[in-house]
Amino acid sequence: MKKLTENKYYYLGNVYPMYMSLDKSLKKVTIKWVNNSFHCASPFEGEIDISLALKSFYIKESRKVINQRLKIYQKNFKVKYKSFLIEDNDKRWGSCNSLRSLTFNWRLMIFPLDVVDYVVVHELCHMLHMNHDRSFWRLVGKICPNYKKTMEILGTKKTRDM
Numbered sequence: 001m002k003k004l005t006e007n008k009y010y011y012l013g014n015v016y017p018m019y020m021s022l023d024k025s026l027k028k029v030t031i032k033w034v035n036n037s038f039h040c041a042s043p044f045e046g047e048i049d050i051s052l053a054l055k056s057f058y059i060k061e062s063r064k065v066i067n068q069r070l071k072i073y074q075k076n077f078k079v080k081y082k083s084f085l086i087e088d089n090d091k092r093w094g095s096c097n098s099l100r101s102l103t104f105n106w107r108l109m110i111f112p113l114d115v116v117d118y119v120v121v122h123e124l125c126h127m128l129h130m131n132h133d134r135s136f137w138r139l140v141g142k143i144c145p146n147y148k149k150t151m152e153i154l155g156t157k158k159t160r161d162m
């Protein structure tokens with residue numbers, strides 16, 4: 001198994017090794033999480049582009065991780081979110097509409113879990129406050145006291161929507 005070294009591969013805030021192997025029985029490049037490292041199997045010999053496979057990996061993981069985090073933070077609310085979707089949108093980290101349907105960006109999977117948690121809490125708080133007024137931020141701060149630091153990591157400002 002060859003180790004890829006030209007890039008850094010992140011998962012929930014940490015860098016992990018990416019191992020490559022050849023598997024001609026596969027139809028496409030696939031990435032799995034094995035023993036705290038990425039294992040990429042490809043049916044093609046030679047140089048390959050793993051970015052699509054990595055994106056599929058993050059999308060699958062984000063469904064699992066965000067579902068878990070939503071279950072934990074939902075306990076802070078009397079109203080319940082309706083559903084959530086993982087989306088591919090480089091303009092926002094998440095959203096919540098008036099029907100309490102939530103979306104989350106799969107790119108969140110490269111950040112530490114407390115960053116993921118902040119976005120989860122942010123969108124859940126929109127179930128009660130649709131805009132970013134004082135009472136919205138008070139509620140966010142009650143559940144995520146360090147949210148200002150987290151926003152710096154995400155590069156978002158208090159005024160910008162998530």
Ligand SMILES: [Zn+2]
Nearest residue numbers: 122126161162
């Ligand atoms: Zn927002």
